[in-house]
Amino acid sequence: MTICEKKSMHCQFAQELSELEAVRAFVRFSCDALQLHQEPFIHAAELATHEAFMNIMLHGGTLESSPIIIECERQKEGLSLRLFDKGNGNFSPKAPVMPPPDVERGRGLAIIFSLVDKVEFTQKSKMCEWNQLHLFKKCGPS
Amino acid sequence: MTLPHIVTDQVLVITIPEDKLDASNASNTKTQMAALYTSYQLPRVVLNLEKLIFIDSAGIGTLISFVKSLREKGGDLKLASMTKPVRSIFELVRLHKLFESYPSDKDAVQAFKI
Numbered sequence: 001m002t003i004c005e006k007k008s009m010h011c012q013f014a015q016e017l018s019e020l021e022a023v024r025a026f027v028r029f030s031c032d033a034l035q036l037h038q039e040p041f042i043h044a045a046e047l048a049t050h051e052a053f054m055n056i057m058l059h060g061g062t063l064e065s066s067p068i069i070i071e072c073e074r075q076k077e078g079l080s081l082r083l084f085d086k087g088n089g090n091f092s093p094k095a096p097v098m099p100p101p102d103v104e105r106g107r108g109l110a111i112i113f114s115l116v117d118k119v120e121f122t123q124k125s126k127m128c129e130w131n132q133l134h135l136f137k138k139c140g141p142s
Numbered sequence: 143m144t145l146p147h148i149v150t151d152q153v154l155v156i157t158i159p160e161d162k163l164d165a166s167n168a169s170n171t172k173t174q175m176a177a178l179y180t181s182y183q184l185p186r187v188v189l190n191l192e193k194l195i196f197i198d199s200a201g202i203g204t205l206i207s208f209v210k211s212l213r214e215k216g217g218d219l220k221l222a223s224m225t226k227p228v229r230s231i232f233e234l235v236r237l238h239k240l241f242e243s244y245p246s247d248k249d250a251v252q253a254f255k256i
Contacts, residue, residue, distance in 0.1 A: 017166040024196070043196075043227050050198055054165055101240035104206045107199040114234055 008073035009033060015057050015068060023053050023070065027081070030072035036079060041140060045079055048115040048135055051108045052083050055091075056133070062087030069130070078117070078138040084130040091121035091133060145174045153251045154182050155222075157190040163201030172204045176211070185217020188250040192223035197231055209241065218242075222250040 009030045013019045024046045031042045049070065056068055062085050069084040095113035099106045113119055118136035146157040156178060163171060179187070189205070209219040221243040224232070232238045244250040 020164055020166050021162070039227075040230065043230070046196070047198065047231065050164070054198070054200075098235060101236050102206060102210065104203040104210075105199075107202060107235055111199055111231075111235065 007034070008071060010069055010071040012067045012069050013053070015062060015066065017057075020050060020053065024050055026070060027072060031079065034072065034074035034079065036074070036139065038140065041079075041137070044115040045081065045137055048112050048137070049081050049083070051112050052081075052133055052135060055108050055112070056083060056085045056087065056089070059089050060085050060087035060131075061089040075136075078136055081116075081135040081137070083133040083135075085133075086124070086130055089131070090123060091131075093119065093121060095119075143174070145171070145178060147178055149182060149184065150247075150251055151255070152184060153186045153188055153254050154178060154184040155188045155190060155247050155251065157192075158194050161193055162196040163194055163204065164196060164198040165200035168198075168200040168204040171201075172207060175204075175208050179212070185212050185215040186254050187212055187217065187219045188222050188244075188247055188254075189219060190222045190247055191225065191228060195225050195227050197228050202231070202235060202237060206237075206240065218254075220244060220250040220253055222247045 011026045013023055027046045027049045028042055031045060036042065053068060056062065066086045071082040073080040096110045098110040098114070112135065116135045116137045120134040122132040122134070124131050146159055148155050156175060158171070160167060179185070212219050219241065221241050223246055224243050242253065244253060
């Protein structure tokens with residue numbers, strides 16, 4: 001894990017279910033280090049990142065041996081969360097409708113879009129580059 | 143490992159023993175809940191969530207699957223002792239419309255008698 005002037009932090013994770021807890025711990029640790037202490041904000045950032053990580057694992061078209069890098073950056077109005085991967089997957093920029101309560105699957109993306117204020121996907125243009133999924137969450141009033 | 147559970151007034155009360163129900167343990171939890179139902183044949187179930195502080199879309203899917211299977215058998219699943227972060231996710235995904243939630247096991251068991 002790297003800390004750059006306490007404004008951003010990044011960490012690399014293997015594509016394994018056992019990493020999910022570490023992903024959440026990293027986001028929580030980063031929020032704390034970046035002076036974002038409101039529990040509902042931290043929980044939302046944790047869950048959005050967790051679901052995004054899962055989405056890349058399941059649908060990102062990446063090799064299992066390829067890592068996912070997560071970067072947390074404090075910005076003036078909130079927190080930027082960037083997930084980098086080398087897969088061939090795509091990501092719809094359109095917010096999906098939350099499935100009805102009795103439907104078992106398909107909530108991951110809807111949860112991400114509900115928890116953060118901005119979702120952007122930049123697809124790599126060359127094999128050697130990284131895709132970037134950018135989530136931005138505004139800070140609420142303290 | 144079997145999930146902690148007791149039977150009271152013909153209601154199966156299961157406790158989720160971990161602080162998370164996510165993609166890493168949802169499948170195992172689903173299997174264990176189904177096994178407990180098979181053992182006791184009691185379709186009225188209370189799930190104690192007092193230790194649970196994190197649930198993701200996979201964990202949510204597990205609870206929906208379980209409640210649907212119980213309702214098909216004429217039973218139901220009621221939730222007890224839900225923590226604040228889990229309640230906020232339930233409200234976000236509108237799951238509070240699917241489940242009845244009670245402050246304690248005792249209240250949830252009592253609700254089956256009404």
